[in-house]
Amino acid sequence: MKKVEYIIVGQGVAGSCMAMKLLQEKKSFVMIDNHFHKASAIAAGIFNPVVLKRFSIVWNATKQIERLREVFGDFEQLLNKKYIYNFPVYRIFNDEQEKKTWLKKATTHPDLIDYLATNTEQLNDFSSINSQIGSGEVLHTGRVDLTNLLADFKNYLFENDLFIDETFDFNELKLKDNQTSYKNIETTKIIFAEGYNILNNPYFKNLPIIGVKGEVLKIKTEANLPEAVVKGKEFLMPLESNQYFVGATYDRDSVNYEITDEAKEYLVNGVKQFLNEEVEVVEQHASIRPTVIDRRPIIGAHPTYQQLICLNGMGTRGTMLAPVMVDELYQFLENNQPIDKETDITRFYDRF
Numbered sequence: 314m315k316k317v318e319y320i321i322v323g324q325g326v327a328g329s330c331m332a333m334k335l336l337q338e339k340k341s342f343v344m345i346d347n348h349f350h351k352a353s354a355i356a357a358g359i360f361n362p363v364v365l366k367r368f369s370i371v372w373n374a375t376k377q378i379e380r381l382r383e384v385f386g387d388f389e390q391l392l393n394k395k396y397i398y399n400f401p402v403y404r405i406f407n408d409e410q411e412k413k414t415w416l417k418k419a420t421t422h423p424d425l426i427d428y429l430a431t432n433t434e435q436l437n438d439f440s441s442i443n444s445q446i447g448s449g450e451v452l453h454t455g456r457v458d459l460t461n462l463l464a465d466f467k468n469y470l471f472e473n474d475l476f477i478d479e480t481f482d483f484n485e486l487k488l489k490d491n492q493t494s495y496k497n498i499e500t501t502k503i504i505f506a507e508g509y510n511i512l513n514n515p516y517f518k519n520l521p522i523i524g525v526k527g528e529v530l531k532i533k534t535e536a537n538l539p540e541a542v543v544k545g546k547e548f549l550m551p552l553e554s555n556q557y558f559v560g561a562t563y564d565r566d567s568v569n570y571e572i573t574d575e576a577k578e579y580l581v582n583g584v585k586q587f588l589n590e591e592v593e594v595v596e597q598h599a600s601i602r603p604t605v606i607d608r609r610p611i612i613g614a615h616p617t618y619q620q621l622i623c624l625n626g627m628g629t630r631g632t633m634l635a636p637v638m639v640d641e642l643y644q645f646l647e648n649n650q651p652i653d654k655e656t657d658i659t660r661f662y663d664r665f
């Protein structure tokens with residue numbers, strides 16, 4: 314029997330941040346992933362502390378962005394590649410009232426002063442963009458290139474004999490009082506970071522995870538655009554050589570992994586509302602966000618089998634949430650520190 318302290322199931326952004334933490338803390342582990350559908354790999358990876366609909370601050374945003382920079386910076390060092398790209402987010406105003414609200418919050422709201430800029434004419438030089446009323450600039454924002462990071466990190470784990478490419482088979486899981494094994498691996502804890510697929514996990518399937526399907530496009534355009542996310546009805550995010558990411562749809566009704574013509578049309582029309590140039594769609598992807606009814610992640614131990622651990626519910630913001638959730642879970646696992654009530658799985662123990 315091989316012995317490890319942890320098995321992690323799921324190599325999305327949550328499982329990968331957990332693996333990074335265990336590497337840093339010199340804990341032994343193996344990662345199991347089947348690459349079935351990884352929401353993290355198609356996500357834009359945008360980090361933005363401001364809710365662009367209401368101009369309000371994201372829960373715990375400052376702490377999350379601070380840890381995001383440290384943790385994804387650690388990935389950059391380990392894998393010797395750049396993954397964090399800093400650029401602003403420009404939110405195009407729909408009317409004068411929005412502009413007034415933005416400027417008021419940017420100058421008086423204690424949580425937002427550091428994040429909302431007051432210059433509303435930044436997009437004026439870009440004739441391809443309709444922004445007659447102006448736009449608000451969010452500061453301290455950017456993107457983590459999760460697609461490349463996760464692929465590179467998988468290779469790293471594989472080369473170091475820490476990666477098993479398979480679907481976790483629950484028939485092979487043996488749980489005794491204080492001993493846990495999976496196939497020929499003995500472990501102390503198994504961390505399930507399965508994203509939306511946790512609903513197929515017999516131990517955690519009753520958690521209130523709500524799948525929200527998202528479709529995204531990669532487009533090509535000759536338009537002269539800023540090195541920034543531009544958010545009108547949809548958002549445009551620069552990639553390489555005149556290519557841009559366009560996203561995203563939010564669908565709670567048809568929750569599956571299929572790409573659709575309806576979503577393509579919807580996204581292209583959304584972009585055309587503020588972009589006066591032709592766009593060519595070069596790629597389309599779909600996946601499912603694991604959201605939670607109370608909009609907070611779910612971390613902690615199974616009520617009966619305390620060696621089975623849940624790391625889930627990253628919702629629409631896994632890039633910002635995963636690093637801090639991993640810190641919190643690690644402190645719980647290794648140092649018996651209590652988990653914040655807002656994210657603790659115990660709030661759903663009545664469902665087991």
Ligand SMILES: Cc1cc2nc3c(=O)[nH]c(=O)nc-3n(C[C@H](O)[C@H](O)[C@H](O)COP(=O)(O)OP(=O)(O)OC[C@H]3O[C@@H](n4cnc5c(N)ncnc54)[C@H](O)[C@@H]3O)c2cc1C
Nearest residue numbers: 323325326327347349352353358359481508527630631632
């Ligand atoms: C279209 C779209 C755009 C998004 N844009 C952003 C964005 O810009 N910024 C942001 O912060 N967030 C964004 N998100 C949300 C973000 O993608 C999620 O919060 C995050 O990816 C969830 O990560 P995860 O690790 O929990 O799950 P996932 O990334 O889904 O990873 C789970 C992994 O577990 C594996 N797995 C599951 N079950 C098993 C099993 N039994 N055996 C083996 N392997 C298994 C899966 O194959 C997968 O690889 C977006 C999501 C979508 C869909």
